[in-house]
Amino acid sequence: MFSRKNDLQAVVKAALHAVLPEVRRLADCSTAWLSHFGAVDIGAQYLFIFLVLPTRDQVAACEASGAWNVIAEALRAALLRGGYPVENLTGQWFGVYSQQACDEEYNGNWYYFFK
Structure with missing residues (x-):
């Protein structure tokens, strides 16, 4: 078990x-990026990871091909290898979004996009 919030944050980052x-190979996008947020210092179940692709069309293609499921499983496996308590990840812990949507709807501000 992890005793400090930085331990879990380091596992997620790694x-x-x-x-x-x-992820970039599966999403067929060399500019795809991953990030996360959540109060993992309070509880491991509060982690949310998101993949960002440039356009809505790329998000739709990733979802239609099932690549997002493979990506989610790869993330879960990497977290598990690092010692993250993945059994706490229930419900919606991973999502795929487009930079295009964030730019158009929230002027590129991911904080307000998710708020």
């Missing part, structure tokens, strides 16, 4: 870094 090349 997992995102580790899977990014595979």
Whole structure:
């Protein structure tokens, strides 16, 4: 069990870094990026990871192809390898979004996009 919030944050950061090349390949997008937010210092179940693709069409293609499911499983496996308590990840813990939507709806501000 982790005793400090930075421990879980470090595991998440390492997992995102580790899977990014595979994510870019699966999403067929060299500019895809991953990020996360959540109060993992309070509880591991509060993690939310998101993948950002440039356009809505790319998000739709990723979802239609099922690549997002493979990406979610790769993320879960990377978190598990790092010691993250993945059994706490229930419900909506991963999503795929477009930079286009954030730019058009919230002037590129991801904080307000998710708020």
